[in-house]
Amino acid sequence: MSPALRSYLLSWQLAPWLLWGQLLALLWLHWQGWPQAQLVWLSPLLLGATLWLGCLYRCQHWRLRALARRAQALADGGLAERLPVQGYDALAQLAAGCNALAVQLQAARLGLDQGRHFADMLLQAMPLPVFYKDVHGSYLGCNEAFGRATGLSPRAIRGRNAEELWGRQLAALHQQHDAALLRGEPRQDYPGELRDRHGQRRQVIFSKNVFYDDDGQVAGIIGAWNDISELRGAEERLRLLAGVFKHSREGIAITDQRGVIVDANRALCEISGYARDELLAAKLQQFYSPRHEPQFYEQIRLALRDDGYWQGEVWTRRSNGSQYPVLLSISSVLDADGSLRNYIAIFTDISTLKEQEQRLDRMAHHDPLTQLPNRVLLAERMQQAFAQARVSGLYQAICFMDLDGFKRVNDRFGHEHGDQLLIQVAGRLRDALRGSDTVARLGGDEFTLVLTELPDVAACHRSLQRLLDIVAQPYDLSGIQVHISASIGVALYPQDEDDPDTLLRHADQAMYQAKEQGRNGYRIFDAEHDRRRRNRKESQDRLQLALAHNELQLYYQPKVNMRSGQVVGAEALLRWHHPQHGVLAPGAFLADIEDSELDIPLGEWVLHTALAQMQHWRARGLLQSVSVNISAFHLQQPDFASRMALILQDYPEVPRDMLEIEVLESTALSDLERVISLMRECQALGVRFALDDFGTGYSSLLYLKRLPADKLKIDQSFIRNMHEDTDDLAIVQGIIGLSGAFNRHLVAEGVETEEHGKLLLYLGCEVAQGYGIARPMPADSFFDWVRKWQGNPAWEYAGRQRWSQPDIALFRLELAYRATLGRLLELAAGAGGPGDWDAASYADFACWYLEEGQRGYGHHPHYRALGEQLQAIGSHSFTLWQALQQGDAAEVAANVPELLRLRDALTGSVRSLLPGHSVPSRHNEHFDL
């Protein structure tokens, strides 16, 4: 029966057929003769049974249909659905069984879902890129790592094949291995190269295998790859490092934290002489050399501890015990957590380098012929020697030695013999010196010696003589006997400067002097003389600049006739407006240019300036004679007179005789004949001459007589002291006498006080210049000063009072007497011993008083008082003298005041005896204008 029919039969469509069947059955029964009555009651029975059966069927049918619907729901996945279980019949059991099956199916599905989820999670969580594809090579999916590596999503790859994704070449590789898998070969691992999401080539290892379906059939291929690019790089690097380690020419040792060698390369074995096995487990300390102090290694340890690195030159030991220098670099190797793991020590053998360095150093610092130090090393040694000398304070001599006549040896015996001689001289000098001394050869036949630690100059002399003697010993040059000497120039430190170059230069200069002095000797450089010479040169240069820069000016100091009060002229005096030192007087700078070429332009500048000034004054109505100072050097120039004539021509309005040239007395004496002829030439031009600073030279009367000077100027040193010093008084008196005898005008310089002027007038000198009249002043001030000058009445009066010879004698006696008394008072004040006093002048004055004094001044009212004062002074002086000898301080103290009073009283009495004492002064004793 077909299912459709069966279903139809089981459906409600069966009901009419059942009724028809029942009817036919009743008809048949009727036909057969069943009684009607039986048929009547049988009919309802049959109908009831039919209906009951129909209902029963219908009910069962419904349950079956419900079961079928639920079973279909189960089949459709509605595992949560449950069949109603009614009764205990087979259908109820079937429903219960279906429910149990659904529960199991639900549990199984849950398990399956969980498994799938887990597998998916696992796949996604895997760090390696994973993919899977079907047996035809179409990709089905991939994990996230795949996406990260390739930039492709699961959707992007789904349904695509290897060629589409990776290109033909890689696809071919994959297909080859996929085919193998599908043939049943086991898992495939193979290397390949693919491009990552950034297009970078990556080295990978593919791993693939098949996966199966539920039927156990191969469903596809699952694969993954491992990116080994970094690994390959690291491998490459490791290989490289291993190569470096192995082939390095530097010895390399790797140690553990305790310095125990855990690996060493071949180069270290070669450098150290140890076999590799000997090195392994040895400690780095094995290489330590006793040349270094333990502190040295401690420093290495500390540097490694603090900085993790140390590098330096170290002496190490070979296996045979020999020592050699290496450049050692040690570095700490740390773990990721920063803890010390290893040390790497790299040994570079620098022994050859050092030897070369030494050779080069030797070549750079030594003379190749004699092996003596050369200039470079000499400079170093000199610096060291200076440093020592500064500390010790001892002398050191820098000597420059040059052989005498060495060229002859070369010329006569040949260059080679000359070389031999130089080598032998070098050897002798080296042997002759002490360890701290140095002998160097700077070239040719010149040697430089540094003699250190000389206690004094005498020791230097001795050493030099010894060296000369040693060099002078005969030489044997391959059988030829040669004698030679040397000349030495010496610069001595600390007498000289401490600059090596300067000392060498000085020694060189001194050596040339030694040569000039006849050779085979030595000469010590006179540093002081040289300093003076250089200072002088500097000053000259500076003064020349001053001349060019108009820093010089002439000041004018008036000369006056004290008696008449008339201004008789002026002396032009040089002033330098120094930018740093202010206004300088000639004494501060002229000495430096004395006898130098600069004397001439300077002297001519003075002449021009003075003449121009005279011309200017003349135009303003002031006619003054001006004297200028001309140096000896300038004066003695052959063309002085002709130049003078030319200069005078420039100032035609100035009367020639208004110009006076002051010549130093000493200059005039140095070449008298020449100076005389020159003065005459100039006098022919109209110029006059004055002998300056007269009295300070050694003029003989003959010279004075012959020199055509118009005027003598008494040197101010005599004027300054003539009131105290009887000798100076005598000189002034003598010069005044000479000027009269030789008919020369006279000017006294240095008149500082009114008393100076008065005394000069009493003695017979009327013209003077000095601060007591006026200081030197600029030209404009001089002009004003002349207009205002009115003279000094005290001098005008004194000018009328000439002292006679007895007056002067009395004045001198009094000076001597005051000096003797002054000496006694000094002794009383504690200066010198009592035996130092000589009272001869007391006796001289006493004699004078009784004889000449009585004759010349006996009539004078103060004469008698003078006698009493002399007596009292004598008596007090004697008492004081005795007290001094006895050490009676009280007596000394009692007599001194009285003696002072008596001394002043005596001076007053003497002055009152002399002419001119009574005129009061108008000026102070010291007066500066």
Ligand SMILES: Nc1nc2c(ncn2[C@@H]2O[C@H](COP(=O)(O)OP(=O)(O)OP(=O)(O)O)[C@@H](O)[C@H]2O)c(=O)[nH]1
């Ligand atoms: N044999 C030799 N001669 C040298 C060397 N260097 C320089 N000379 C010569 O040494 C000589 C040195 O010259 P001088 O010092 O002027 O000669 P000198 O005869 O000693 O003259 P004085 O020093 O004035 O006595 C020159 O002839 C150089 O050619 C050298 O290395 N070997």
